[in-house]
Amino acid sequence: NAFDNLVTDSILNGSFTAPSTKTNYDELDASCPFRHSPLYRKIYIYPTYNGSHWIDDGFTLKQLQQIVSDVRKSTLSSDDSNNVTGSFSSAQMPAYPWVYWDNLTKAEETINYHPRGNQAQYNSGILFRSLLTHPRSCLRTFDPDEAALFYVPYMATIDYWRGERWPPSSKTSPHAQALIDVIADNDYSAWEELWGLTSRYWKRRQGADHILVYPEPLHGLWHPRSRRGSFHFINSQYQLRPPIALGVEFSTAFVKKYPKCAAKNILLPYPEPDGRWYSGVLESEARSIMESSLKMADDNDGAEMPAPLQGMLVSEKDPTAFSTSSPRYSVGWGAYSRPVGYYYSGGPHGECTHIRMAINQDYRECSPSSKALFDIDSKKFPDFRHGMHLSTFCICTGGDSPSAKRMFNCVLAGSIPVILSKDFVWPFSNELLPNGMDSRKFSIRLNASDFAERRQKEGTCEVIDDQNPPLGHRLEQVTAEEIRQLRIGMKEAATAYSWFRHVGADDDTVNISYNAYEHRGDISDANSRKTNLPDNPMINEVVPDGGLAHGILKALAERADGSMWRECEEELKVVQQGNDPTRFEC
16 A cells, blocks of 8 residues: 555656545545544655665655655766656665564574564664554654654664674664764764755754654764763753653663753653563463462471462461462462562672672572572572562662663563662652652652662571661561552553553553464453564564553653743853763662
């Protein structure tokens, strides 16, 4: 159909006949989950060149002719760039380099397209692009003069990693440099020559209505090493410049100093592209692990608490209810107790290594929760995906930066996050936006410096200082009612941070159906609800339709036409720039 056609020679030589745009919109938009968004048909996506034609669908012939007229003359066989009757020469303009790596890794399901690979945490660009370009989406306009926002489809992470497990080079790519020239110096020459596109719409509002996505916290359009603090927000992601930046990290120091500029950008959660987090598969697997363990330990006939449940929080224990048939414990989203008090897993790396090591040593050697997890999963520490689903609390230290993907995995698993990272900022929360979610309703913050050293003696696990108790002891002080309220808040947070509909958090998940895929289970069964979302939605071309997708669109609508840049611009006139933090606070 019209939305799948490419800009090919048939278009350039005039043989392409565009169907009725209005008719196609009416037919396609009936199933669009964003039909009522203020950005309905309001976002223009710059076309991508793949070496032989422009990748973009849905244009009328007149609109395509305008695109071609904006391309530099050398891309056409004719010397007249307004002449669209000549044949297109693929040798005259190189493809955008990330197109090849994007297609290759998607075909192989590797690197960014492996849903459980290390690079999957840097997939915000892929998911956001899918949000705009999926055939079921209805956000695109193909007339730039009608657009409220412009998306620049530069895939920063793919261009940097280039299909490798380690980036082959830290040099700034030519296409990224062209964007730097535009954003930092109002120099559009490389955008016009290298990208082959018009600068008309950049100039209209200084680029304040243009969207750029930065999927990695410590990288942007260029890649200086060993820089922390506010460096990347300001210098490689240009978040104090007009374009709307979508990134996965702010720091409390940056937000405090530049509240208006931080607010004109959009902070995203680290993405989780593994469909099992949303479909109920991981929850079901964790439940099976727990029930198998309990069956093995149930020979005491309930007289004593089985070993796999001895890691439960005191406030959640009900010693009369522990048997395999009891509904008093659960790994799901119900109000029942979880079998493990708290979960932690973190390697000795990052800005705050000493804190991570001290917490890990106390946890592995002394915590009943850690011992229970070993008992639950056949004397081995379970995969973090299952460990989070089994636990009431989830310990979240910073990683190489204040944030880490674990913060958001905990939320998706329904495990209450305990934040031990002073500079961490929750997306879409009142830590960033006055009307954002109240982060205190779904998470706990503790002072990380309280756990900079071990709180229990090696070998004996004796508490070293009663005035500064171990982390597990602190969590035992949280009451059952407080836990219940936090779990209520967690449902809102899980919905807000889900790219796809979440079977546990969304109240109407019984109606979720991804029609192109086989059904996975009985979604009417509250104890094992599942959807048929595929394990790898990115490969299967599933439209992101979760609460996060809707939240992003709401935030973008508030920034339409570059409306929030002016406040940032005024802020920069009074804020003393420079002397910004060069390290993150633990």
